[in-house]
Amino acid sequence: MSEFPADSVGLVTPQTVHFQEPFELACGRSLSGFDLVYETYGELNRDASNALLICHALSGHHHAAGYHSVDDRKPGWWDSCIGPGKPFDTNKFFVVSCNNIGGCHGSTGPASINPETGEVWGRDFPPLRARDWVNSQLLLAQHLGIDCWAAVIGGSLGGMQAMRWSLEYPDKLKHAIVIASAMKLTAQNIAFNETARQAISSDPGFANGDYLKTGSRPKDGLALARMIGHITYLSDESMGKKFGRELRSGTFMRGSDEEIEFQVESYLRHQGEVFSDNFDANTYLLMGRALDYFDLAREYNDDPIAAFQHALCDFLVISFTTDWRFAPERSREIVEALLGARKNVSYAEIEAKEGHDAFLMPIPRYIDVLNSYMVRVFQATQTGAGS
C-alpha cells in the first residue's frame, strides 16, 4: 500500500446491510425494509467500547476516509481527521460511517426501487428527519455489535444528528462532538436552501421529481443549487484569497470585446457540474428539507435546556470564526443550553478563514482541539474495558 500516505486508512471497501423489518419514519409512513451502505476503519475492540459514529452532512456519504481504488485521486471526505495518528485515530478507534437513508450513494433513497410499485421512488420517497437517520444508525450499531458509541461525531447537519442521538438514545453514546452546527436553522439559512430547491424544481428536466422515469435530468438546476450552496459554505475572505478578481479568460483592454470570465465563475460552474453529475436531485431536496425542519427543542416545549436535560453524554462543541452559514453564535446557543442543563461541555471557537467548509479542513488548531478531546474519549473506552 505504499502508494497511499502513511496516515491514510488505505484501500477501503464499502459494505451494505439490508434491514428487513418495516422501518417507521417520523412522517408517519414506513419503509418495508432498507439498505444502508457503510464503511468502517480500524478494529472494534473486544468489549466494543471504541466505536465512533461519523454522521455526514447535506451532500456527504459513507466514504469518509481512505481510497476505493489505487487510481482514486481524492480520499474520502473527512480523510483529514480519520486515519492512523489523526484525531479519529484508527489505531485506537473503530470508525463507522454510513450513507444516510434518502441518500444517493447506495443506501435506500429516492433513486431506489419502491418494492411496492416496482418503480423508482422519485418524488414519492417519504420525507425524512434527522431522527430517522439516528434510528437507522442505531440498527447499524446493533448489526455491528456496538451497544454504546464512544462518540457520535458530525459537522453541520451531521452535528444535528449527533445532538439528536444524545436526546433519543442517551445511554448509547458517551460523547457527542458537534461541529459547525445549530439547534435549528435561521430564516436566512432556510431561504438559501429554498432558493437552491427552486433552482432544481424549475429546471424542465426535473419533471416534477419524476426525471428518472422520464429519462431527463435537472442537471442545470442541480448545478445552480450547488453553486448557491457552495458560496454560502465559503467566506468572503477565502473566496477573495483564492480567486480575487483574477480572470480565467478575456481581457478588459480597450478595443477588445472578448468575453470575460472571472476565475470564481469558472470555479463555481465546475463545482456545480461535477456535483450534478454525481448527485441525485431528489436526495438534495430531501436532505435540505431535513436540515430546514430540524429543531432540536421543538418537542421539548421549545426549551433547549429541557431538551438537553435528557442527554447523558459529554459534549464538545466547535465553531469557526468566518462561518456565516452556521455562525459561532449558533454554537454558543448550544453551549448555553448545555450549561443550563448542567451537562459537561467544552467549546472551542476556531479562528479560520475558510467559512463553513472549515470543518472539513486540516486546520492545525482545530485538529489540536479534536486530538485533545479524543484523549478523553479514548480514556473512557479504557475505563469501561473488561469491567
Added chain:
Amino acid sequence: MKYEHSAIEQWITPGSRVLDLGCGDGSLLAFLEQSRAVHGCGVEIDTALISNAIAKGINVLEKNIDEGLDVFGDNSFDTVVMTQTLQAIRYPDRALIEMLRVGREGIVTFPNFAHWRCRWHLNFRGRMPVSEFMPYSWYDTPNIHFCTVKDFEDLCATLSIRILDKEYSSEHNSFEPLVRGMPNLFASHAIYRISL
C-alpha cells in the same frame, strides 16, 4: 501556585459546582475535582491552554471574560474562582459583578502591586517593576490592570461586595507576621473570598 490551590480548596464545598474564570491549563479544576469532587467548568482565551485543559478532561469554554458571562445562568455555580486573572482583563469591576451573579461566592486572587518590592523598584529605579512574579515588560504585559490590596478592598466597597475571608502570601514564610499586620506592604499575593 500550590499554596494558592490549597488556600482555595479550604473554601470549596465537596461536590459543589465550581466555575474557574481564566482556568489556564485546568490544573486548579483538576486538583479540585480530585480533592473536593467538584463539578468544574473553566473559561479560557489562550488557545494552547484550552487544548491542554481539554486533554486533562476538564470542561473548558473558549471565551473572553470581558465580553460578559451571559452563557452562564444566575447562580448556576456555587463558587466562581478567578486566579491571577483580575489584572489581565479590560473590565475587572464588571467581571466581579458578573462573577457574583453567576455564583453564590467568588474567590479572587491577584498580585499585590503595593508589595514592598514593587515600591522599591519604582522608587529607586524609577521603572515599572519586572520580577519573577511580574516577568513582563510594561509594553507587552497581559497585566493591564494592576491593583493593590487596598485598591481591591475599595472596589469591593464601591460595588457593595462583602469580603468573607482573605489570605495573603509572601515569598518568605518568615514575613508572615508582617504580612498579617501590613498586607498592603508585605503581601505579594492576595486571596479573597467574596459575595454580594
